[in-house]
Amino acid sequence: xxxxxxxxxxxxxxxxxxxxxxxxxxxxxxxxxxxxxxxxxxxxxxxxxxxxxxxxxxxxxxxxxxxxxxxxxxxxxxxxxxxxxxxxxxxxxxxxxxxxxxxxxxxxxxxxxxxxxxxxxxxxxxxxxxxxxxxxxxxxxxxxxxxxxxxxxxxxxxxxxxxxxxxxxxxxxxxxxxxxxxxxxxxxxxxxxxxxxxxxxxxxxxxxxxxxxxxxxxxxxxxxxxxxxxxxxxxxxxxxxxxxxxxxxxxxxxxxxxxxxxxxxxxxxxxxxxxxxxxxxxxxxxxxxxxxxxxxxxxxxxxxxxxxxxxxxxxxxxxxxxxxxxxxxxxxxxxxxxxxxxx
Numbered sequence: 543x544x545x546x547x548x549x550x551x552x553x554x555x556x557x558x559x560x561x562x563x564x565x566x567x568x569x570x571x572x573x574x575x576x577x578x579x580x581x582x583x584x585x586x587x588x589x590x591x592x593x594x595x596x597x598x599x600x601x602x603x604x605x606x607x608x609x610x611x612x613x614x615x616x617x618x619x620x621x622x623x624x625x626x627x628x629x630x631x632x633x634x635x636x637x638x639x640x641x642x643x644x645x646x647x648x649x650x651x652x653x654x655x656x657x658x659x660x661x662x663x664x665x666x667x668x669x670x671x672x673x674x675x676x677x678x679x680x681x682x683x684x685x686x687x688x689x690x691x692x693x694x695x696x697x698x699x700x701x702x703x704x705x706x707x708x709x710x711x712x713x714x715x716x717x718x719x720x721x722x723x724x725x726x727x728x729x730x731x732x733x734x735x736x737x738x739x740x741x742x743x744x745x746x747x748x749x750x751x752x753x754x755x756x757x758x759x760x761x762x763x764x765x766x767x768x769x770x771x772x773x774x775x776x777x778x779x780x781x782x783x784x785x786x787x788x789x790x791x792x793x794x795x796x797x798x799x800x801x802x803x804x805x806x807x808x809x810x811x812x813x814x815x816x817x818x819x820x821x822x823x824x825x826x827x828x829x830x831x832x833x834x835x836x837x838x839x840x841x842x843x844x845x846x847x848x849x850x851x852x853x854x855x856x857x858x859x860x861x862x863x864x865x866x867x868x869x870x871x872x873x874x875x876x877x878x879x880x881x882x883x884x885x
Contacts (some may be wrong), residue, residue: 562702573642647648649710657794657796671799674830679709683708689711752809767803
């Protein structure tokens with residue numbers, strides 16, 4: 543399957559093209575540096591983010607306090623510091639993963655746990671979900687090296703051509719986030735191919751998503767995986783690349799999806815998907831993208847999560863208000879909100 547025409551880059555204004563060219567040049571410079579140096583630079587940047595008041599620091603603490611309530615407050619703040627160091631590594635290493643030869647990047651995989659789950663059986667396709675955990679660009683490259691693969695892809699404003707070329711290095715076809723792209727995913731599964739999807743981004747459209755618990759917090763969750771699994775009968779697994787200490791490479795994890803991910807009940811299916819994400823995050827929680835505004839979309843009447851002044855006191859007070867709203871008399875109402883999507 544080749545690139546769909548919808549995934550081709552569109553014309554942008556001059557200012558965007560200039561910024562894109564500058565970003566591409568910077569990426570090429572960074573990509574030439576050794577991985578160990580990139581991780582040290584990223585870790586240093588992460589420490590600056592951890593101590594300088596900013597929204598990413600603020601949002602990371604809110605998400606960690608919401609999703610990891612068993613940690614006490616000092617442990618939550620320590621987790622934030624560790625996470626932002628890993629966050630910095632993620633964005634410094636990404637040019638390396640994009641621009642180095644595929645064979646060199648794939649040689650960084652030191653171990654694969656649960657690799658037997660990647661075996662396709664009886665001509666069936668396989669849906670592989672890679673959360674934003676560890677080195678997700680490496681996970682996509684590794685998946686495509688295992689056999690014919692279609693990856694669900696959102697065209698980017700900047701670096702789009704570079705990203706598309708990087709993700710296609712080991713043979714992946716890119717299916718854009720459009721109705722036609724979804725049809726391409728269906729066709730790939732029906733041919734017995736792999737399909738790769740990032741499952742933990744908040745959907746933009748009202749249709750095709752429901753609120754389902756993620757670490758006990760209502761999260762607007764995609765139904766695409768459920769629709770694909772039900773339509774094609776393809777099994778579902780999770781896969782992610784854990785970053786090893788000392789720039790010593792990566793450990794690939796494959797985890798069976800929880801039961802119910804192909805349920806006819808939308809909320810049950812979305813809940814199973816989020817439970818799979820939770821299992822992945824539990825392996826290396828410091829490597830998840832906690833600064834991402836995963837709970838930006840809220841059920842009707844629920845308090846906003848990321849608004850207000852920056853500061854730890856406000857962040858933790860916000861967490862308390864959100865938890866009180868979830869535990870209140872109307873706490874079950876959000877679970878009944880449903881969306882529809884047609885494949």
